[in-house]
Amino acid sequence: MPFYSASVSDALAYLLPALITVILVHQLSRLAKTKSRNPLGLPLPAGPKGLPLLGNIHQVPVKDSWLKFTEWGGIYGEVIGLTLLGKNVIVLNSYKAADDLLNKRGAIYSGRSPAPLMADYGGWYYNMVFVPMGDFMHGQRRILNHFFNASAVRKYSEVLTEKARSLARFTYSKPERFQGFNRLHVTATVLKIAYGFKVTSEDDPIMKEAEASITSGSFLGTPGTHPIDLFPILGKLPFWIWGRKFADGVKAMQQGAYNVGLKPFRFVKQQTAAGVAPPSMASELIESHSLPDGTIKDEEIIWAAIAHLYFAGSDTTVSAVDTFALAMMLHPQIQRKAQQELDDLLRGERLPDLSDRESLPYLEAVLREILRWKPVTPLGIPHRLDQDDIYNDTFLPAGSMVLYNAYAMSFDPKQFPDPFTFNPDRFLTDSQGSVSLRADVLNPEDIAFGFGRRKCPGRHLASEALWINMATILTVFDIRLIKDQSGNDILPDMDYHTHLVSHPKPYKGDFVSRSSSALELLGVLQIGS
Numbered sequence: 001m002p003f004y005s006a007s008v009s010d011a012l013a014y015l016l017p018a019l020i021t022v023i024l025v026h027q028l029s030r031l032a033k034t035k036s037r038n039p040l041g042l043p044l045p046a047g048p049k050g051l052p053l054l055g056n057i058h059q060v061p062v063k064d065s066w067l068k069f070t071e072w073g074g075i076y077g078e079v080i081g082l083t084l085l086g087k088n089v090i091v092l093n094s095y096k097a098a099d100d101l102l103n104k105r106g107a108i109y110s111g112r113s114p115a116p117l118m119a120d121y122g123g124w125y126y127n128m129v130f131v132p133m134g135d136f137m138h139g140q141r142r143i144l145n146h147f148f149n150a151s152a153v154r155k156y157s158e159v160l161t162e163k164a165r166s167l168a169r170f171t172y173s174k175p176e177r178f179q180g181f182n183r184l185h186v187t188a189t190v191l192k193i194a195y196g197f198k199v200t201s202e203d204d205p206i207m208k209e210a211e212a213s214i215t216s217g218s219f220l221g222t223p224g225t226h227p228i229d230l231f232p233i234l235g236k237l238p239f240w241i242w243g244r245k246f247a248d249g250v251k252a253m254q255q256g257a258y259n260v261g262l263k264p265f266r267f268v269k270q271q272t273a274a275g276v277a278p279p280s281m282a283s284e285l286i287e288s289h290s291l292p293d294g295t296i297k298d299e300e301i302i303w304a305a306i307a308h309l310y311f312a313g314s315d316t317t318v319s320a321v322d323t324f325a326l327a328m329m330l331h332p333q334i335q336r337k338a339q340q341e342l343d344d345l346l347r348g349e350r351l352p353d354l355s356d357r358e359s360l361p362y363l364e365a366v367l368r369e370i371l372r373w374k375p376v377t378p379l380g381i382p383h384r385l386d387q388d389d390i391y392n393d394t395f396l397p398a399g400s401m402v403l404y405n406a407y408a409m410s411f412d413p414k415q416f417p418d419p420f421t422f423n424p425d426r427f428l429t430d431s432q433g434s435v436s437l438r439a440d441v442l443n444p445e446d447i448a449f450g451f452g453r454r455k456c457p458g459r460h461l462a463s464e465a466l467w468i469n470m471a472t473i474l475t476v477f478d479i480r481l482i483k484d485q486s487g488n489d490i491l492p493d494m495d496y497h498t499h500l501v502s503h504p505k506p507y508k509g510d511f512v513s514r515s516s517s518a519l520e521l522l523g524v525l526q527i528g529s
């Protein structure tokens with residue numbers, strides 16, 4: 001439970017009658033408007049029957065709601081209609097429905113639902129999770145696409161490879177700390193690309209501050225469900241009416257939004273003015289957008305776009321690399337097959353680099369299976385429908401929140417037979433001994449990175465980062481389960497915890513070096529030692 005619950009209940013004693021009246025009026029006027037916009041009287045998409053006023057809110061579990069949506073998908077179909085406290089919510093349970101609506105009708109399905117508490121009052125208005133269609137969104141996406149499109153990401157190959165090797169070196173020194181080292185290295189990578197920062201330790205104040213910032217809003221529970229989100233005018237009241245902790249939480253959220261947004265950008269601006277800024281996305285944009293009067297053109301769009309590298313790019317990539325480590329320790333035969341493919345190519349003479357990617361179809365299939373098997377964002381990021389629409393003879397009202405159930409799509413047995421089995425071979429075909437990727441099987445990257453005009457602009461960078469980490473770790477180590485004192489395998493807890501991004505609980509693996517030549521290449525063992 002979010003910690004504001006107790007104080008909320010006090011405040012609600014006063015506010016409840018007013019809230020109920022406002023919900024009622026809101027629902028009646030919504031019903032009247034919807035009727036006039038839907039002259040054919042088409043039904044809304046089918047869904048479970050809810051309660052008056054509350055709608056389905058009591059039926060949607062706080063934990064792992066995608067499982068319930070998947071179950072409802074089996075009853076009501078691939079598109080489900082719900083209402084949550086008067087708000088229309090559409091859940092897309094199949095890839096086909098998401099492709100038809102979010103991709104093919106992207107012009108009207110690419111909004112974001114407002115979340116006034118976090119975005120307006122909490123200072124996170126620049127986060128693309130909340131930015132609606134318009135100039136601010138397009139400006140940020142233009143910058144991110146310029147830096148991270150499929151060919152532009154090649155210029156980051158060196159830093160990605162260097163960081164993957166550093167992760168392997170850290171892991172060699174303390175294998176039991178792989179999970180923490182993974183987070184350190186992914187964060188170090190994105191902060192270097194974004195601002196040119198050098199982060200080398202988990203205790204680095206930048207790491208601590210960035211982590212505190214990213215979790216600063218988690219005390220709110222599900223974004224968009226606080227009474228202030230439903231009735232933004234309530235945010236004008238002093239925050240202490242929701243309790244002291246809540247008021248402090250909002251302050252921390254505002255500080256967090258500044259710490260990972262404007263603050264690092266201002267630092268690089270000073271460095272650039274002093275002529276000491278290391279190369280980075282920030283310094284490049286500051287130089288190219290500086291105007292003769294000393295200001296920076298589109299400054300807010302620029303610092304907002306850069307900030308996404310950390311808070312959209314690190315937690316997500318960390319999750320995928322963790323899933324890779326867990327999948328390998330649980331599936332040693334698959335691990336061996338991927339290592340064999342790498343060994344055949346590298347012959348113990350060198351470590352992998354990103355130019356090897358196309359030559360290793362089995363490893364590519366493992367990467368796809370990792371993104372499918374443990375979706376990083378099981379419900380993606382909600383889209384918003386900006387205009388009324390009709391789909392499969394149902395009426396989809398403008399303003400609906402559109403959730404796509406990436407979990408249901410990833411475990412759809414029609415797309416991926418035997419979906420609960422970790423099986424990279426599902427993506428491969430073998431023709432006379434030559435293995436290649438099947439074109440007729442959906443690539444899970446087309447689910448994992450979202451849809452349409454909001455599709456993840458960092459997907460090429462993320463995919464390259466995941467791949468080079470996988471290839472390097474597999475070349476250097478066997479990843480094994482750790483054992484208890486009696487020699488039995490200790491199985492990791494595979495029940496992930498999810499806020500927006502899904503993560504495994506703390507786990508440990510045994511990373512055993514495979515050969516002295518790999519260690520020599522890594523630089524942790526001197527030749528002859």
Ligand code: HEM
Pocket residue numbers: 128129137141144148308309312313314316317320376377380381382383448449450451452453454455456457458459461462463
């Ligand atoms: C494995 C790693 C990653 C995964 C699984 C992932 C996944 C996603 C998903 C599902 C969305 C929502 C798409 C939608 O609304 O349809 C998204 C949006 C976004 N991602 Fe990623 N992402 C990853 C890494 C990155 C990286 C490295 C960056 C850095 C550039 C990044 C930047 C963004 C941004 C800025 C958005 C918001 C786009 C918008 O609203 O228009 N992501 N990502």
